[in-house]
Amino acid sequence: MQAVSPSHNLYSSSIIYPSKPRRLNHLTRLPIRCVYRYDSVQFPNGVGSSRADWQSSCAILSSKVSSQDQGSGDKSILPSNSDHLAAAVNGHKTSVDLNLVPIDKNNKPQPPAQKPLTITDLSPAPMHGSQLRVAYQGVPGAYSEAAAGKAYPNCEAIPCDQFEVAFQAVELWIADRAVLPVENSLGGSIHRNYDLLLRHRLHIVGEVQLPVHHCLLALPGVRKEYLTRVISHPQALSQCEHTLTKLGLNVTREAVDDTAGAAEYIAANNLRDTAAIASARAAELYGLQILADGIQDDSSNVTRFVMLAREPIIPRTDRPFKTSIVFAHDKGTSVLFKVLSAFAFRNISLTKIESRPHRNRPIRLVDDANVGTAKHFEYMFYVDFEASMADVRAQNALAEVQEFTSFLRVLGSYPMDMTPWCPSRGDEQSL
Numbered sequence: 001m002q003a004v005s006p007s008h009n010l011y012s013s014s015i016i017y018p019s020k021p022r023r024l025n026h027l028t029r030l031p032i033r034c035v036y037r038y039d040s041v042q043f044p045n046g047v048g049s050s051r052a053d054w055q056s057s058c059a060i061l062s063s064k065v066s067s068q069d070q071g072s073g074d075k076s077i078l079p080s081n082s083d084h085l086a087a088a089v090n091g092h093k094t095s096v097d098l099n100l101v102p103i104d105k106n107n108k109p110q111p112p113a114q115k116p117l118t119i120t121d122l123s124p125a126p127m128h129g130s131q132l133r134v135a136y137q138g139v140p141g142a143y144s145e146a147a148a149g150k151a152y153p154n155c156e157a158i159p160c161d162q163f164e165v166a167f168q169a170v171e172l173w174i175a176d177r178a179v180l181p182v183e184n185s186l187g188g189s190i191h192r193n194y195d196l197l198l199r200h201r202l203h204i205v206g207e208v209q210l211p212v213h214h215c216l217l218a219l220p221g222v223r224k225e226y227l228t229r230v231i232s233h234p235q236a237l238s239q240c241e242h243t244l245t246k247l248g249l250n251v252t253r254e255a256v257d258d259t260a261g262a263a264e265y266i267a268a269n270n271l272r273d274t275a276a277i278a279s280a281r282a283a284e285l286y287g288l289q290i291l292a293d294g295i296q297d298d299s300s301n302v303t304r305f306v307m308l309a310r311e312p313i314i315p316r317t318d319r320p321f322k323t324s325i326v327f328a329h330d331k332g333t334s335v336l337f338k339v340l341s342a343f344a345f346r347n348i349s350l351t352k353i354e355s356r357p358h359r360n361r362p363i364r365l366v367d368d369a370n371v372g373t374a375k376h377f378e379y380m381f382y383v384d385f386e387a388s389m390a391d392v393r394a395q396n397a398l399a400e401v402q403e404f405t406s407f408l409r410v411l412g413s414y415p416m417d418m419t420p421w422c423p424s425r426g427d428e429q430s431l
């Protein structure tokens with residue numbers, strides 16, 4: 001990979017790195033310094049208070065992520081506590097039996113030692129000095145990194161190679177927050193993250209909307225005519241689809257994990273026939289030139305990210321809040337109208353509705369002796385609505401929704417991003 005000087009580029013961002021950030025992946029062993037740092041952390045349920053517990057929790061990052069059932073049949077409408085933290089990730093227990101009861105020398109179980117609360121037990125995250133550690137998917141220069149900086153100025157951004165690793169980094173206390181894209185104004189929903197929100201027990205504690213301004217990047221000296229391939233994150237490729245065609249490039253399009261990773265790959269492999277779609281900051285970081293600027297199909301291209309934490313925030317009514325829920329019903333889409341009317345009757349606006357396959361029970365068979373068997377697809381429905389869980393209207397609406405559903409979970413109630421509209425840099429397109 002082409003050498004990149006860490007000093008020439010990092011100052012432009014409000015994100016502070018301790019040194020060149022190391023990307024977390026499933027094979028990542030926790031650096032020793034982190035093991036020491038967490039030695040004193042008390043996990044809920046007394047879990048992970050020893051180094052051995054912590055290391056075994058971290059070892060989960062070394063195992064391949066395995067998929068797990070959607071939902072747990074949880075019918076609670078209040079955000080649940082993260083009492084499973086470190087005890088299990090994706091339902092898989094750590095190698096330590098965390099339910100072990102101490103046994104005395106006469107073989108009698110001992111009651112767990114009561115430890116008085118200290119002031120540090122009461123202080124909120126972060127637990128790592130003053131700097132908040134924020135996990136994101138991608139490498140430095142990715143839009144997710146910029147979103148982390150917008151959500152938490154001066155945070156320490158932690159790159160992760162997959163969305164799921166960012167979830168796990170928070171669950172395992174490696175990070176305090178994760179910032180993940182959920183939808184883009186051109187490309188639509190990032191379905192993977194909807195599925196992961198359900199599979200994991202993190203809480204949505206905020207949202208940020210980031211104007212996304214794409215550039216076409218190549219090695220210095222490369223001209224558009226030399227290009228045979230354009231690589232980027234699938235969302236970025238789809239956001240630039242028409243513009244790429246208009247540019248008249250005779251190229252194949254290939255998907256990679258993230259936009260900045262595409263730029264890094266070109267630099268690392270000295271690829272003179274390949275361009276990346278990524279940010280201007282990625283060009284700077286990986287020593288690429290900008291062949292075309294503002295190549296997104298719509299200049300007001302925006303991606304919405306959510307911030308995730310182990311604990312929910314306390315909902316308020318003194319500023320605009322949004323609440324995100326997910327629900328399902330045995331009778332599938334037939335209850336959808338009733339559920340949505342619970343909001344309509346209370347004048348609560350919905351800002352987003354998304355459906356995903358119900359992985360536990362993807363098909364419902366309905367037999368009709370005369371005609372045959374209908375096969376209905378089953379869904380999980382995700383709804384965002386404009387009200388705080390502290391608002392009685394929202395509480396009543398959810399009480400009603402609960403009657404119509406077999407599964408309901410509040411993913412979070414959080415302040416809406418109300419930052420003034422700031423279109424993507426240079427609405428003018430310099431193609």
Ligand SMILES: O=C(O)C(=O)C[C@]1(C(=O)O)C=C[C@@H](O)C=C1
Binds near residue numbers: 141
């Ligand atoms: O690849 C990146 O830079 C990302 O941060 C990911 C991502 C996405 O998943 O949608 C984020 C914002 C842009 O919409 C394009 C890509």
